[in-house]
Amino acid sequence: MATAAPSPLTRKLSAFVALSEAELSVLARLHGRRRSFLAGQDMAHQGQSGQAAYILSAGWVCSYKIQPDGTRQIVDFQVPGDFLGLRSVLLRASDHSFEPVMDILAAEVLTSDLLDAFTQTPRLATAILWAASRDEAMVVEHLVGIGRRDAEARMAHFLLELASRLALVGLGSKEGYACPLTQYHLADALGLSAVHVNRVLRQLREAGLVTFRDGQVTIHDYRGLVDLAEFDPAYLDQTGPLLR
Amino acid sequence: MATAAPSPLTRKLSAFVALSEAELSVLARLHGRRRSFLAGQDMAHQGQSGQAAYILSAGWVCSYKIQPDGTRQIVDFQVPGDFLGLRSVLLRASDHSFEPVMDILAAEVLTSDLLDAFTQTPRLATAILWAASRDEAMVVEHLVGIGRRDAEARMAHFLLELASRLALVGLGSKEGYACPLTQYHLADALGLSAVHVNRVLRQLREAGLVTFRDGQVTIHDYRGLVDLAEFDPAYLDQTGPLLR
DNA sequence: CGAAACGTTGAATGGTTTCAACAAGAGTGG
DNA sequence: CCACTCTTGTTGAAACCATTCAACGTTTCG
Numbered sequence: 001m002a003t004a005a006p007s008p009l010t011r012k013l014s015a016f017v018a019l020s021e022a023e024l025s026v027l028a029r030l031h032g033r034r035r036s037f038l039a040g041q042d043m044a045h046q047g048q049s050g051q052a053a054y055i056l057s058a059g060w061v062c063s064y065k066i067q068p069d070g071t072r073q074i075v076d077f078q079v080p081g082d083f084l085g086l087r088s089v090l091l092r093a094s095d096h097s098f099e100p101v102m103d104i105l106a107a108e109v110l111t112s113d114l115l116d117a118f119t120q121t122p123r124l125a126t127a128i129l130w131a132a133s134r135d136e137a138m139v140v141e142h143l144v145g146i147g148r149r150d151a152e153a154r155m156a157h158f159l160l161e162l163a164s165r166l167a168l169v170g171l172g173s174k175e176g177y178a179c180p181l182t183q184y185h186l187a188d189a190l191g192l193s194a195v196h197v198n199r200v201l202r203q204l205r206e207a208g209l210v211t212f213r214d215g216q217v218t219i220h221d222y223r224g225l226v227d228l229a230e231f232d233p234a235y236l237d238q239t240g241p242l243l244r
Numbered sequence: 245m246a247t248a249a250p251s252p253l254t255r256k257l258s259a260f261v262a263l264s265e266a267e268l269s270v271l272a273r274l275h276g277r278r279r280s281f282l283a284g285q286d287m288a289h290q291g292q293s294g295q296a297a298y299i300l301s302a303g304w305v306c307s308y309k310i311q312p313d314g315t316r317q318i319v320d321f322q323v324p325g326d327f328l329g330l331r332s333v334l335l336r337a338s339d340h341s342f343e344p345v346m347d348i349l350a351a352e353v354l355t356s357d358l359l360d361a362f363t364q365t366p367r368l369a370t371a372i373l374w375a376a377s378r379d380e381a382m383v384v385e386h387l388v389g390i391g392r393r394d395a396e397a398r399m400a401h402f403l404l405e406l407a408s409r410l411a412l413v414g415l416g417s418k419e420g421y422a423c424p425l426t427q428y429h430l431a432d433a434l435g436l437s438a439v440h441v442n443r444v445l446r447q448l449r450e451a452g453l454v455t456f457r458d459g460q461v462t463i464h465d466y467r468g469l470v471d472l473a474e475f476d477p478a479y480l481d482q483t484g485p486l487l488r
Numbered sequence: 489c490g491a492a493a494c495g496t497t498g499a500a501t502g503g504t505t506t507c508a509a510c511a512a513g514a515g516t517g518g
Numbered sequence: 519c520c521a522c523t524c525t526t527g528t529t530g531a532a533a534c535c536a537t538t539c540a541a542c543g544t545t546t547c548g
Contacts, residue, residue: 150535150536151535151536192536192537193536193537193538195536195537195538195539196535196536196537199536
């Protein structure tokens with residue numbers, strides 16, 4: 001049987017752990033129940049307790065929280081290779097919602113399948129917990145950004161983080177990447193108004209740093225962006241395989 | 245042997261799980277290695293990989309991240325009954341630092357002890373994971389607050405969250421609590437300047453809602469504060485025992 | 489064609505920061 | 519004991535970053 005192209009999750013975990021044949025096949029089996037969701041239609045509502053998690057294989061999702069006054073704060077974006085609702089499987093009801101930014105493809109993972117995989121292949125468990133821990137570090141970094149960076153640095157940092165994450169699954173590079181987000185998504189993620197997002201993007205463009213246009217992020221001056229954002233990717237922990 | 249007063253952690257977990265004698269004794273054994281730390285002296289530095297976690301039994305700690313430009317963002321505070329560095333034990337090196345806000349008392353927990361406790365008493369494991377998950381929900385709520393609430397609501401929300409958390413371990417009530425934080429701590433936690441923190445506290449005081457003074461938070465109008473902050477404690481998940 | 493979603497820009501407003509100065513208490517050493 | 523410093527709290531004025539309101543352009547889609 002011909003080997004299919006590795007899933008984004010496989011690519012991501014392989015950067016952290018050198019996976020054996022057996023582990024790769026367990027991972028492949030986790031991708032069995034494929035489902036698709038439409039852009040803009042919520043996958044899980046605030047407070048709902050579902051027992052399924054998903055592995056995102058194509059498309060982007062955002063996880064967010066709506067406030068009583070109607071404003072929205074996007075906590076994180078999920079890109080291919082990311083888990084969705086992993087926490088609510090292992091622990092308890094998630095208290096935020098998921099919305100596909102575009103039509104997506106995901107593999108449904110039942111709690112039991114996941115636990116089986118964990119007991120069968122402890123190294124795979126380690127790798128998945130690494131990914132979960134990395135997700136959490138990204139939320140913390142997000143908090144730091146909103147609390148202590150001005151709009152320009154915040155935007156620059158955000159775009160750079162996405163570049164790193166996408167490069168890890170082969171969907172972009174230091175030169176740029178495809179990005180389906182609207183300026184409203186950016187506003188809700190960065191704690192800014194959509195109007196100001198527009199202005200900040202213009203500043204970055206006119207400074208010759210990045211262009212965000214037509215669903216494409218083009219990085220003109222990587223070094224300059226890193227300096228502006230004071231971007232230190234240590235928290236992403238993607239320096240190379242840690243387990244052999 | 246006379247039963248000592250329950251530790252704050254025991255009080256907290258008991259609100260979530262009705263613990264058996266055996267579970268209580270495992271929990272008590274986890275509190276064996278007592279240590280103390282001095283106010284202002286870092287317990288773990290950014291990027292350091294330590295294999296020990298702590299259970300805080302007295303005093304407050306803050307976990308924070310320093311940026312290249314010297315500004316600090318406090319991610320969370322730990323109060324008695326909270327874990328410290330639990331994540332870095334189970335997963336990998338934490339990437340933020342811990343600093344006691346005052347002199348503290350903590351129990352050191354080795355990875356092996358924790359794993360033993362988990363295998364011996366699965367229900368205790370569930371309870372501890374509940375606490376970890378709750379900590380994470382608090383970080384998310386913190387993110388939402390900084391991103392989408394103005395300074396007044398942010399402060400009100402923060403003070404209310406602390407009231408709830410402290411009440412759970414018997415260190416306060418809806419009327420108020422002892423709070424060792426300086427206005428600089430509040431500023432670094434809420435993403436504000438210390439000067440503005442001072443002004444906001446004055447507004448809240450003059451509106452007859454709360455007084456923050458001399459290490460004491462006094463809530464004059466609980467209902468009014470909740471309304472101002474749009475405080476919905478659902479994310480704290482302390483509605484009562486879930487497991488019997 | 490009309491509506492809806494997204495992007496763009498200007499002007500006015502306002503929340504927050506910065507700078508500066510001062511007050512009060514705690515700890516220190518002469 | 520007193521001067522001294524350090525930390526924390528307090529307040530005013532000016533400057534600034536970001537929001538809000540409003541208007542308009544563009545594209546997509548039914």
